[in-house]
Amino acid sequence: SWLLPRITPGIIYALLWIWFVDPRVGLFNKLLSMIGVPEHLLPGSWLLEKPYAQLLLVIVNGYVGASFGMIVYTAAIKSIPPDLINAALVDGATDFQVVRRIIIPLLKWPILFVTAWQTLSLLASYEYILMVWGAGGGGGDYAGVARAAGVMVWSLYSYSKAFAEYLYGYAAAISMVLVVIGLALILLYFKIFGFKRLMEPSRVEV
Template sequence: MRRYASPLLFLLPATVLITLFFLIPVVATILLSMTDISTITFRDPSWVGLQNYRDLLQDPFMDKILLNTARYVGFTLLFNVGMGLVLALLSSLVPERYGDPFRALWLLPRIIPPVVYVFVWQGLMREAPYGLLSDLTGVSRNWISAEPWNVIVLANGLVGASFGMLIFTSAIRSIPTDLFYAAAVDGATTWQTVRRVVLPLLRWPILFVTAYQTLSLLTSFEYILLLTDGGPGFYTTTVWSLHAYKLALSNYFGNVEFGLGAAMAAVLVVIGVVVSLLYLRLFNFRTLVTEPKVEVN
């Protein structure tokens, strides 16, 4: 016990936080998902077992909502990780006096409140003569209604790319300069240096950013809510987390269904765990955590 006392003491705060803010909420969500608790039955909920999950399977619109979620997460993730990596590489190749202001400028969408950020997008995407895009293209229409998915992915991507940009920039700057000097001596071009030196050393950051952004996108819906509210039309841009929110907290009919919303949240937790395990397998996590056989000081 003396040997493990210090490590356990340092792990205690994180363990308490994980228990309070992750494990207990997950267990509570699963328990709620097995009841019929709603506005009507709030005082006397009944245990229904897996009935809420059966209702989800029988819902004719769940396939569309699941497909919307896959489209939203997939395309936005490609934009977030890919653009974040490109921005990090570009801003690292130029002198710091240019790269630092560029990164600071790209962070502006992240620090702007979402409501203000969406107001800007609504102004840009309006009909002529008020919308900038309509003026530039010569086509007067509301682009949010005409191209909702493109606007959603772009609006989310511009915010999400800044996170990857910062992580990748820090990782690139931590690469020993000797490796770049050696590549230059060998006659490597910029692209060969990026491909053979930089990218292999960014496997850890790429894994982290990809996993984090995926889990974040699975549970985020604020920009979709503010831009389209799941429309235009019937479930056009409604994703899983947005539908769960409306069922549990914002039902138009007044009877919010906490149990059914909790069932959707529990499914989302399972999806997140499965996706995380796939990422660990894809990036060969065991190799990443293996102790190096040779270390040079």
């Protein structure tokens, strides 16, 4: 199931979410009604009402991001030699100590990679907002809908300035700001994770 967001075409993924949150026939409101939520408490529009729109944005983008992270972390954990974990358990380590002292340190590279990748992806991502809120929230005026719903992000703002208002220079300047922010965050991650230490040859042969 973690692969589904990655292998599903973006427009299909967006249309599914539009259907999920449709106030009349959508899955979300039907499930909430089934568990006893009164009809007058149900959102009239998941796409336009705050804070439901922001919550939906986190879920829509987060599911795609989480799927990528789970694939990487699953592969990384399976690559850890079982002998290391078994030796720690024989020495009396608890499960928490195994996770803290063995698994997490060995996952520093994957964690750094996923964190950096997701940061750059979020800074540049606007396609799901464009498709979900553009198609489901108000048709052509996607920028106005996103702004009204509180889901406007810098990348979509840059896109709208370039291709809706034809302010290419202004849009390019915004994009350059995003590039600088992305580079600064990546350098910060390198510092936090100890990039130089990660690049050193392993002292343990496995």
